[in-house]
Amino acid sequence: MLRLFRTNEIRDVQELEGDWDFQPTNGKDGLPSRYEYRMPVPGCWEMHPQFSTYRGKAVYRRMVEISRKGAIRLVFKGVSHTADIFFDGIPAGRHYNAYTPFALVIPDVEPGMHEVAVIVDNSFGESSALHVPNDYYTYGGLIRPSAIELLDELFIERIAFTPICTAEGWQGTIRLYVRNIGQRACRARLQLSLAGRDIDAGEASVMPGETVELSITEPFPGITPWSASDPTLYLLKASLYVEGQEAPMDDLIERVGFRTVSTKNGRIQVNGEDVVLKGFNRHEDHALAGAAIPYPLMVHDIELMLDMGANTVRTSHYPNDERFLDLCDERGMFVWEENHARGLSLEQMKHPLFAKQCEDCNREMVETHFNHPSIIIWAILNECASDTPEGREIYRTQLEQIRTMDSSRPLSFASHHRDRELCFDLADIVSFNLYPLWYEEEDPLELVKEARRWADEAGGLEKPMIMSEFGADGYYGYRDPSRVKGTEERHADIIERNLEAYTSVPFLSGMLIWQFCDCKVTEGTGWLLTRAGTQNSKGIVDRYRRPKLAYAVVKKYYAGQLRSEQE
Ligand code: ADA
Numbered sequence: 001m002l003r004l005f006r007t008n009e010i011r012d013v014q015e016l017e018g019d020w021d022f023q024p025t026n027g028k029d030g031l032p033s034r035y036e037y038r039m040p041v042p043g044c045w046e047m048h049p050q051f052s053t054y055r056g057k058a059v060y061r062r063m064v065e066i067s068r069k070g071a072i073r074l075v076f077k078g079v080s081h082t083a084d085i086f087f088d089g090i091p092a093g094r095h096y097n098a099y100t101p102f103a104l105v106i107p108d109v110e111p112g113m114h115e116v117a118v119i120v121d122n123s124f125g126e127s128s129a130l131h132v133p134n135d136y137y138t139y140g141g142l143i144r145p146s147a148i149e150l151l152d153e154l155f156i157e158r159i160a161f162t163p164i165c166t167a168e169g170w171q172g173t174i175r176l177y178v179r180n181i182g183q184r185a186c187r188a189r190l191q192l193s194l195a196g197r198d199i200d201a202g203e204a205s206v207m208p209g210e211t212v213e214l215s216i217t218e219p220f221p222g223i224t225p226w227s228a229s230d231p232t233l234y235l236l237k238a239s240l241y242v243e244g245q246e247a248p249m250d251d252l253i254e255r256v257g258f259r260t261v262s263t264k265n266g267r268i269q270v271n272g273e274d275v276v277l278k279g280f281n282r283h284e285d286h287a288l289a290g291a292a293i294p295y296p297l298m299v300h301d302i303e304l305m306l307d308m309g310a311n312t313v314r315t316s317h318y319p320n321d322e323r324f325l326d327l328c329d330e331r332g333m334f335v336w337e338e339n340h341a342r343g344l345s346l347e348q349m350k351h352p353l354f355a356k357q358c359e360d361c362n363r364e365m366v367e368t369h370f371n372h373p374s375i376i377i378w379a380i381l382n383e384c385a386s387d388t389p390e391g392r393e394i395y396r397t398q399l400e401q402i403r404t405m406d407s408s409r410p411l412s413f414a415s416h417h418r419d420r421e422l423c424f425d426l427a428d429i430v431s432f433n434l435y436p437l438w439y440e441e442e443d444p445l446e447l448v449k450e451a452r453r454w455a456d457e458a459g460g461l462e463k464p465m466i467m468s469e470f471g472a473d474g475y476y477g478y479r480d481p482s483r484v485k486g487t488e489e490r491h492a493d494i495i496e497r498n499l500e501a502y503t504s505v506p507f508l509s510g511m512l513i514w515q516f517c518d519c520k521v522t523e524g525t526g527w528l529l530t531r532a533g534t535q536n537s538k539g540i541v542d543r544y545r546r547p548k549l550a551y552a553v554v555k556k557y558y559a560g561q562l563r564s565e566q567e
Contacts, residue, residue, distance in 0.1 A: 001295060002077065002145045004326035005235065010251040012150040016062065016116070017041055020142070024051065024058040031086060031117050032059055041146060044080070044139035044290030051140075053523075055124075058140060061117040064148055066109050071151040071181050074116065075103045077322060078144030080291060081131045084119040096357055097130065098122075098138055098291070099318035099340050100364035105151070105181050118142065129351035130340050130361070135528050135536055136283050136317070137520040139290040144321050153182025156190075156240050156252040157211060160370045162408050163258040164217070165271070170225070170258050173217045176238055180206040187243035190214055194236045194256070195223045201238070225271050226257025226373040228311050231332035233257050233373070257329065257373030263410045263428045268464045268509045270334070270376060277334055277510030278558045279312030280305060280540070281469060283519040284320060287543035290520075298324050300545060302331055305516065308540070308551065309559025314468065314512050317342040317382045319365040328374035335372065336412070336468075336512070338379035339365055339398075346385035349394055358398055366405045378402050379412045383433060387417040395423045414468040418454055425459025429509070433469035437494045438485075444470070444501035452507055466510035470498045474550060475532065476518070476542035486532075488549040495540070495550040499557040513554065518543045 002015055021035035022045070037048070045051040045058060066072060074085060080098030084091065093104040122140035124132055131138055160175040178188050185208065190201035197220065204212045224232040236256050239248040259271050267274040282301065284291045293301070298321070305313060311334055318340035328335050339361045348354070362380070369375055380398045385391030399411050410428035415421045424430045432451045436442040448467065455465055474491020483489040495513065502511040518539035522529055535543065540550050 001323065002147055003322055004330065005253070005255050007253050008149075008251055009253070010239070010248055011155070012067075014064070014148050016064065016146045016148060021061040022058060023061075024054060024056065025119070027056065031061070031089065031119070035059075035061055039141065041142045042144050042292045044141040044143055044292050046139050046290050047288070054140065055122055057119055057121045057123065059117055059119050060142055061115060063113050064116055065113055066111055066150070068111055068150065070109065071105055071107045071153070072109050073103050073105050073149040073151055073155075075101070075147045075149060076118075076142065076144075077101045077146065078142075079118060079120055080122055080140055080143045081128070081138050082121040086115075086117040086119070088115050089117070096128070097340055097361050097364070098143065099320070100361055101144075101322070101368050102364065107181060116148070127353060129348065129354035129357050130344075132344070132348065133522040133524045133529055134342050135521050135531075136342070137285065137290075137522055139292070141292065143290070143292040151181065152249050153184070154178060154180055154186050154188055154206060154240060154242055155250045156238055158367060159236060159238055159252055159254045160367075161236055161254060161256040163256070163260065163373075165258075165260045168219070170220045170223050171217055172220055172256070172258070173215060174201065174236070175213055175215045176201060177211050177213055178204065178206055178240060179211040180208050183208055188212070189241040189243070191239045191241065191248070192237065195220045195234045220258065223258050226259040227271060228275075228332040228334060231257065231330060231373070233329055236371075254371045255326070255329065256371050259373050261376045261409055263464050266462050266464055266507065266509075268376070268410065268429065275311075275334070276508065277312040277336075277466060277512065279310040279314065279334070279510075279512050280516035281314045281316040281512050281514050282516040283316060284324075285517065285519040285543065286545075293321070293324075295323060298327055301516065302327050302333060304541060304545060305333065306331065307559075308555045309557075312336065312510065312512065313516070314338070316515070319361070319369060322369070325369060325372045325374060329372050333374055334376050335374045336377040336379055337365065337369060337375050338382060341381045341384055343382065344384045346388050346391055349385055349391060355394070355397075359401060362398060362401050363405070366402055370406060376409060377412055377429065378406065378409050379414065379431075382414045383416045386413065386415055386423040387420040389422070392422045392426075396426050399426050412466070412468075418451070419458070421454065421458050424455055424463070427463070429464045429466060430455040430460035431466040431468035433514070434467065435470055435472070437497055438472040444498045445504070448501055448505055448508065464509035465507060466512065467502055467508060468510070468512050469514040470511070471495065471514035471538040473532075473537040474548050475537050476546060476548055479549070491548060492550040492553045496553045499553065503557055513540060514538050515540075517541050517545060
C-alpha cells in the first residue's frame with residue numbers, strides 16, 4: 001500500500017512489495033552474481049536474524065514485467081540510507097537520505113522482464129553529513145514502499161494545493177507540474193475536479209526535457225473545512241490531455257483539506273481559532289519492524305496517542321512515511337514535520353556536503369508532503385548550532401528556502417540553547433527542548449517562565465512558544481517504591497511535574513513529550529551512544545508499545561484537559 005487513497009486511475013502503477021532477492025556485499029562494489037537471501041519490501045534487514053546488527057552495503061533485486069514499450073518511472077518512498085539504483089544492470093540514479101521519497105525516469109523500455117536492483121548503504125562515512133551515529137537508529141533497507149509506473153511522453157509530476165480563506169469564502173490555489181520526457185514538443189491541457197467542481201486548468205506547451213508549471217486560483221463555495229475535530233478531506237483529480245487526443249494521457253490524484261494556519265498575538269491558529277498543541281515526539285521505530293512500520297501498527301500508534309488525548313505529533317527527526325501522514329490527515333492529528341538532522345555541531349554543519357544534503361531534504365520534504373492538511377509546521381535542524389553566527393546563516397538560508405516553497409505554514413526549529421539562542425527572530429514559532437528534573441534539577445514551572453523571557457529577549461517577542469521536548473528515562477518493567485531515576489514511577493512523576501507546569505501557564509502554544517515510544521539508538525561510545533539497553537527509554541510506551549506508568553499521567557493531562565476545554 002503506497003498511500004491510503006488511490007493516486008492514479010489512468011496511469012499504470014504497480015507496487016513492488018513482497019520478497020526481493022537480497023545479498024549483503026560486505027564492502028564490495030557492484031552487483032553480486034548470486035543472491036542467497038530473500039527480504040521483504042517494505043522492511044529493514046535488521047529484522048532478519050542473520051542481519052540484526054549488520055551495517056554496510058546490501059543489494060535488493062527483483063524482476064519486473066513491463067507490459068508495453070515506453071518510459072517507466074521507479075518510485076522509492078524511502079531507502080535507508082543511500083540508494084544506488086540499477087535497471088538491467090545499468091546505473092540509473094542515486095539518492096541520499098532515508099526519509100524522503102524520490103523517483104527516476106527510464107526512457108524507452110522494451111516490453112518483457114527486467115531487473116531492478118538497489119545497492120542500499122546504511123554505513124556512516126565521509127560522504128554523509130546528516131546520517132551520523134546518533135540518538136536513534138538508521139536501519140538498512142527499502143524501509144518504505146516502492147513502485148513502478150508506466151508513462152507516456154508527458155506526465156503530471158506533482159500537484160501543490162494551497163487553501164485560502166477569504167471574506168467571500170474558501171478558495172484554493174492549485175499548481176500543477178507537467179514534465180515532458182519525450183522527444184518532441186507537446187501541448188498539454190489539464191482538467192481538474194475538486195469538491196464537486198470540474199475546472200479547466202489551462203494549456204501549456206512543454207518542450208522535451210522541460211517541466212512546466214500551471215497555476216490557477218478558484219473559489220470552492222460550500223466546502224467543509226478540515227479541522228482536528230472534523231478532518232474533512234477531498235480528492236483533487238487532475239487529468240492530462242495531449243493536443244489531438246480525446247482520452248486523457250495521464251492523471252494524478254491528491255487528497256487535500258481546506259484549512260489555514262496562522263500565528264498572531266503569540267498564539268497558533270488553525271482556521272482562525274487558537275490551538276494548543278498537546279502531543280508527542282515520535283521516532284519511526286518498533287521492536288518488531290524497525291523503521292518499516294506496517295500499516296496496522298501505524299494505526300495502533302495513532303490510536304494510542306489519541307487515547308491519551310494528544311492532538312499533535314512531531315516527526316522527530318526526519319520526514320515521515322506518507323501513509324502515516326495520510327493517517328494524521330484522516331484522524332485530525334496535527335503534525336510538526338522536520339528535516340533530517342539531530343544535534344549537529346557547527347563543525348558537523350561545516351561538512352562540505354551538509355548544505356546540499358539539507359537543501360535536497362528540505363525540497364523533497366516540502367514538495368512531496370505539501371498537500372497534507374495535518375502538517376501545520378515545517379521545522380529544521382533539531383538542536384544544531386543556532387547559537388553561533390555561522391550557524392545562524394545556515395538557519396536563515398534553510399528557513400528562507402522553505403518559506404519560498406511554502407509561505408502558508410509557520411516555521412520553527414527546536415533549540416536547547418536557552419539564553420544563548422541566536423535564531424528565534426528567523427522563525428515564526430519559538431521552540432525549546434528542555435529536560436527539567438532529568439538532566440538538571442530545575443523546577444519546570446520556573447524554567448518555562450524563564451524560557452519565555454529568554455525567547456522575548458532574543459527576538460521571539462510575541463511569537464508563539466512550544467515546549468518541543470521534555471521527558472525522562474523510564475525502563476519498562478522497572479518498578480520500585482524507591483522511585484529512583486529510571487523507575488517507571490520516577491518517569492511518571494517527572495512527566496506529571498512537567499505537564500502540570502505547562503498546562504498551567506497561559507503563554508504556551510504547545511507541549512510535545514519526548515517521546516511517544518522508546519527507540520533503539522546507534523551503538524558507540526560516549527554518554528549518548530552507551531544508553532542502557534542501547535535505547536532511548538523516554539517513551540511513554542516501550543518499543544513494543546506496552547504502556548508505562550506515565551501513560552495514565554499523560555492521559556489525565558491531555559485527555560482530561562481537552563475534555564474540560566470542550567465543556
Ligand atoms: C534531545 C534530542 C532528542 C533526544 C533527547 C534525549 O533533546 O533532540 O533526540 O536525544 O534530547 O533523550 O536526551
